[in-house]
Amino acid sequence: MAAAHAAGRLPHALLLHEAPGAGGDWLARWVARLVLCEHAAGAPCGSCAGCRRVIAGQHPDLLVLQPTEDSQQIRIEQVRELAQELALTSHQGGYKVGILSPADALNRFAANALLKTLEEPPPQTVLLLVATQPSRLPATILSRCQRVRVRAPTRAQAVSWLQETRGDGDWNAVLDTLGEAPMLAAQADPAAIVEVAAEVRRALDEATSGAADPVATAERWARADLPLRLRCIENWLTERIRDHFGGHAFFTELRAGPYLPRAVAVLNIRDLFGLADSVRELKSSLEAPLNRGLALETLLRQLERTAGATSPSRR
Ligand SMILES: [Zn+2]
Structure with missing residues (x-):
């Protein structure tokens, strides 16, 4: 993906199809850092103001849509707001990024509204749809996204990653209980x-x-x-x-x-x-x-x- 970005060929819309807890959200934020990083070479650097703002969830050119608490759905008003924001010039003069997670929580009306943006994407925008069940999305949406399959790491990889990032613990037992979902386990x-x-x-x-x-x-x-x-x-x-x-x-x-x-x-x-x-x-x-x-x-x-x-x- 970094190579595609460097070559100016990053698609306007990516569907990150993940196993639950496999890291789709993490990957979406990584792509956000990739395009919002202030250093063209070696992006995402992880240390510039752009990268740090994405990590802190405070980048003005990054919009994240999540289901509203009461409806458990992503609603049409949220999608319209996103579309308006994406149509404006970016704050930093670069890309604007929208993350929809989980995108399979888009209700029918919201999905229809999103389709308009997918059909005529404003220049220098990237939409990232994170979904565990993309089949719940309309085919019209799916056909306009490039699909990326996010696979869960092997058990051994997950355990060693958890040990590195979170320290000692019976991570095997945690994954036995929570399923193969290292990102979920990392918060436990x-x-x-x-x-x-x-x-x-x-x-x-x-x-x-x-x-x-x-x-x-x-x-x-x-x-x-x-x-x-x-x-x-x-x-x-x-x-x-x-x-x-x-x-x-x-x-x-x-x-x-x-x-x-x-x-x-x-x-x-x-x-x-x-x-x-x-x-x-x-x-x-x-x-x-x-x-x-x-x-x-x-x-x-x-x-x-x-x-x-x-x-x-x-x-
Ligand atoms: Zn950076």
Whole structure:
């Protein structure tokens, strides 16, 4: 990309298609620094005023569009504002850059408005669309962007990068919990993640053997780190679903860690999918004013019941 820029052939619009947390935002800001850096040679230098302003999120020629908090969408007013800004002369006499992240949060009207800018881009502008699910964008938008696939680094690369930038920690366990998302892991407290993951695992194992207190557990989980805990519950269910399909060897190879599944109650596959659906529902209603404690308690009882139903002798 640096070579394309040096040759004056940087496209007007790039779609950065990333795996979740793989670094699409980071790459978008890197391209912003590339074109806004004050040094033509060796850009982005990382130390000039232009680069430093981008890093601080305060460059007047860089506009970042994110979903509004209430709608979780990028709205048409935001896109219109961006289009107006891009049409003006840049503050520094160089490029103007717009980042839309996640671009798959553009609603239909906003996408239509953006199309106008993509069709007739003002000179010296770059639009960067960061998306994990580009298929959710209209084909008219996709056809006007050059696509760049941002792949997640390998596990070994991610761990060594996290150790370099964040210091020591059980980064393998953090990535086991959060998925292959090093940028997400970089913002996490590794010790806290490992602790929550271990606690959830213990509680779920206990629930399948009927040794848990669903009320106390649900109350504790509803109070803190709920999205992380739901993620941990999903991981736990995924492991068991994989076991059912004979994926045990594959699984341990993929995510060997301190948490190799020990022999727990046999849950049948339909129950496991039923539980996974309940977790998905809980996740999608996180913002809604529902009684989270009660929903979690129901989930734990569902687990207890299904485990008890398949091995009635244990209780
Ligand atoms: Zn610079």
